[in-house]
Amino acid sequence: MDSVTPPDDQEAVLDILTALSEGATEMASESTLASLGIDSMGVVQVLVEIETVLGLVFPPEELRADTFRTVGSVLAAVARARESVS
Numbered sequence: 001m002d003s004v005t006p007p008d009d010q011e012a013v014l015d016i017l018t019a020l021s022e023g024a025t026e027m028a029s030e031s032t033l034a035s036l037g038i039d040s041m042g043v044v045q046v047l048v049e050i051e052t053v054l055g056l057v058f059p060p061e062e063l064r065a066d067t068f069r070t071v072g073s074v075l076a077a078v079a080r081a082r083e084s085v086s
Contacts, residue, residue, distance in 0.1 A: 009054055009078050016049045017071060029072035036071075043068045050074075056081040 018024060022037030033043060046068065051057055058067075058081055067077045 009082060010075055012053050013050060013075055013078055014071075016046060016053065017074070020045055020049070027071055029070065029075070031071045032069055033071070033074070046074065050078060054078065054082075056085065059084065 014027060017027060017033070017036060017038070020036075020038055020042050021027075024031075024036045027036065033046070038046065047058065047063075056078065058077065062077050062081065067073055
């Protein structure tokens with residue numbers, strides 16, 4: 001079963017990514033965080049912001065580079081984290 005990010009979570013994640021990006025005006029699921037100007041330290045900020053804003057904790061197995069490679073992979077990880085607390 002594919003993970004689907006609830007609309008409120010998706011909006012919050014997109015807001016976080018927009019705030020941390022270098023003025024990205026378009027963001028697609030396949031957009032890489034690197035293409036948005038988010039470097040490795042920025043990825044750490046994304047992780048912390050998502051956990052803080054959404055009240056989620058990513059399990060250790062999600063803390064991999066591919067989890068934070070694209071907008072879509074971040075949204076999928078958030079959906080999986082949300083499912084694990086439901």
